[in-house]
Amino acid sequence: MTAVLHLDHVSLVHSDGDDHVTALDAVDLEVAAGELVAVVGPSGAGKSSLLAVAGALIPPTSGTVRVGGVDLAGLSSRKLTALRRERIGFVFQTGNLVPALTSLDQVRLPLTFGKVEDPRDPAELLAEVGMAHKAGSRPHQLSGGERQRVGIARALVTRPQVLLVDEPTAALDRQRSQDVVGLLAREAHEHGVAAIVVTHDHDVLHHCDRVLEMVDGRLSPQGVAVG
């Protein structure tokens, strides 16, 4: 399998005056096209930092991040913005939808920021995530699970190579959590997306192809002590 997302010895140190916090400590990670990787771990372990670095939102302090073979360190801020828009999809805890927009317009939104080669059809995508019947609804008319589905469709409309998902089930009951993570797995597998989902929810891990654990900024296969 081809790895789409490569992190090679990535460290991230947050500095605040004389205070230094190592959020990521020499992280190596490869995620292949069509693979859903779960990252679990205690609060403050560095999981959000991992998504921020993998998603080209924060440059690492050291190490290399490559998306689709492109080393992010070599890119201007304009090129980084374009790469984020075209190749990376983000899904946040609560869906992060725009209050005034209908579900269909939420999914169209990423296509209005600039030219996208070969986007997916927003209406078809909405149907694929089981939300065609709510195409005209606004976020306040949707349940938490429905908002997440719309947020997932929005993240996928540009056909990203990489999908980064932060705690998608935090606000959901058990059944909806299963449905949402099952949907993420299906989308990753069927559309060849390299996906990472950060979660505290151990009930959804069976949907994922691999489970990694982050402790004190270090990443290891779940159940393996970090030394």
Ligand SMILES: Nc1ncnc2c1ncn2[C@@H]1O[C@H](COP(=O)(O)OP(=O)(O)OP(=O)(O)O)[C@@H](O)[C@H]1O
């Ligand atoms: N901007 C920042 N400045 C300073 N320290 C930061 C900053 N962002 C994160 N940190 C620190 O880096 C470490 C990792 O934080 P991060 O948010 O990545 O953890 P997390 O695993 O996502 O936690 P949670 O599960 O609570 O969301 C923590 O010690 C945190 O306090």
